Amino acid sequence: MTEPHDDLDAYALELDQAHIFHSWSAQAPAHAAAVSIKSGLGTRVWDYAGNEYLDFSSQHVNVNLGHQHPALLEAIRVQSQLLATISPPTANITRGEAAKRLAAIAPEGFNRVFFTNGGSDANENAMRMARLYTGRDKILSAYRSYHGNTGSSIVATGDPRRIPNEFARGHVHFFGPYLYRSEFWATTPEQESERALQHLRRVIEAEGAQTIAAVLLEPVPGTPGIMLPPPGYLAGVRELCDEQGILLIFDEVMCGFGRTGEWFAFDAFDARPDLVTFAKGVNSGYVPIGGVIIDDPIAAHFNDRVFPGGLTYSGHPLAAATVVASLDTIASEGVLEHVRDISENHLGPALHALAERHPSIGEVRGRGVFWALELVTDRATREPVPAATMGRIRAGLVERGLLPFVSENRIHVLPPCIVTPAEIAEAMEIYDAVLTLELG
CATH class of the missing domain: 3.40.640.10 (Type I PLP-dependent aspartate aminotransferase-like (Major domain))
Structure with missing residues (x-):
């Protein structure tokens, strides 16, 4: 049973810091989970404070049919x-x-x-x-x-x-x-x-x-x-x-x-x-x-x-x-056909358009709902964006309501297979805003 608590979001994070031993991570509080998740539906999840996030990581790239599929x-x-x-x-x-x-x-x-x-x-x-x-x-x-x-x-x-x-x-x-x-x-x-x-x-x-x-x-x-x-x-x-x-x-x-x-x-x-x-x-x-x-x-x-x-x-x-x-x-439900359409007519073109606006995107690659943006400080030298900047990018995406998959100098764009064109457009606005803030 969950104990009564005035701030469930803070309580979830408190429990996590006190008792959860995390994978691929140092265990000090500075490295603890930054987001709590209470519920989900489709491509979205909510934390205990009621904040909503677009899940463009599909968690660990596994929630292909989205959250809580009936x-x-x-x-x-x-x-x-x-x-x-x-x-x-x-x-x-x-x-x-x-x-x-x-x-x-x-x-x-x-x-x-x-x-x-x-x-x-x-x-x-x-x-x-x-x-x-x-x-x-x-x-x-x-x-x-x-x-x-x-x-x-x-x-x-x-x-x-x-x-x-x-x-x-x-x-x-x-x-x-x-x-x-x-x-x-x-x-x-x-x-x-x-x-x-x-x-x-x-x-x-x-x-x-x-x-x-x-x-x-x-x-x-x-x-x-x-x-x-x-x-x-x-x-x-x-x-x-x-x-x-x-x-x-x-x-x-x-x-x-x-x-x-x-x-x-x-x-x-x-x-x-x-x-x-x-x-x-x-x-x-x-x-x-x-x-x-x-x-x-x-x-x-x-x-x-x-x-x-x-x-x-x-x-x-x-x-x-x-x-x-x-x-x-x-x-x-024709999911394979939907993914191909999303890739060819929505997600792929949107990511390439994003790259045209941001010189920091050195390469866009992928297919389906399986894409990566490789971020560089200079397109000619292909010098990777440093880890500290990638950390700020990740935090900025979360602050604006998007759960990202960030690895090394890359943003992996990995929505559930059921993602809609409107949700892709929403995500692109978030990526655009954060890249503009952090990389110009």
Whole structure:
């Protein structure tokens, strides 16, 4: 029970500072949460003081169908009254229907799903499957990547958060394509693709192809900056893997389920993975769930071999019910089509127009409702805007009623898939005002 309190907003922040140990953060009061959230609806949330915010972060890029979607809430209500929980070895129709729907939207030949609690352990178990299936040890992944915070997933992650957590073995990193800050002196997308693929080929050769179980990639890297793969890159990675008997794992945790206007981000590119990991947008995060969609030959490998992995809440019925409701809603409400229209006719043009007004925006990139503004002090040198300025930008956006996703020198623009043109226009006014104040 909540104790009576005159100022619930202050009380929420007080509780947070006193008792919550935050992820990726120092724990002193100066680093504590600055916003409390009491309720939400659609693309908006409210704090305990009644202040309203546009959620253009989709929380952790997971609330694809927005806050409090009635179909997902009803699914939770119905399932909770029927069966709140059941152990993984038990057959359950809700769990089975969730897996069936996931198999239906995956490429042909994917018929089995291993459910996990979220994206980190989805990647953890996909890597485990790859190692057991191939008999090899190493996993290759990009430096500009984020794959989670469990033992192997954080080491597979390329960004610096892995460095204090490098306790897992067998991980090797390479540079993926990123034309705006090319590691390969490329000047065109085609050059970037060709040279990034040659770099990956050399890493495979130098590490010994016979030691590599899988390449783990986000088809569109999210946390590192919403970097669309240049033409031919994903298909080229697939070809390299096929040449050497290496599996290809696509991490769709952040970029899947409508975020790019497709069921899976890789659907827009000519590449078929061997394993697909998912979480977040599969059910908008209403109940924690993730998993691995498994190509038939890999699934068959374990027909008479024990898969040495499992989780108490694998395929939790409340979570599975929200997966069924979410995938059905995305299909019945035309969410993918809506996202494509929003991207092509509203969000994309609005962000490019914003860049025309602000020289501090060095590049606009993205698709669907998955965009990034890269902020620079000088377009010629591409010097990143410093961290202190980005902190003020973030605070300014919140003060004006927008919850942002700010990473390094970037503003990631990540509204729910159900965002409207009017809400995009409202957000653009806020971005415009803050950028004008902080960067001129």
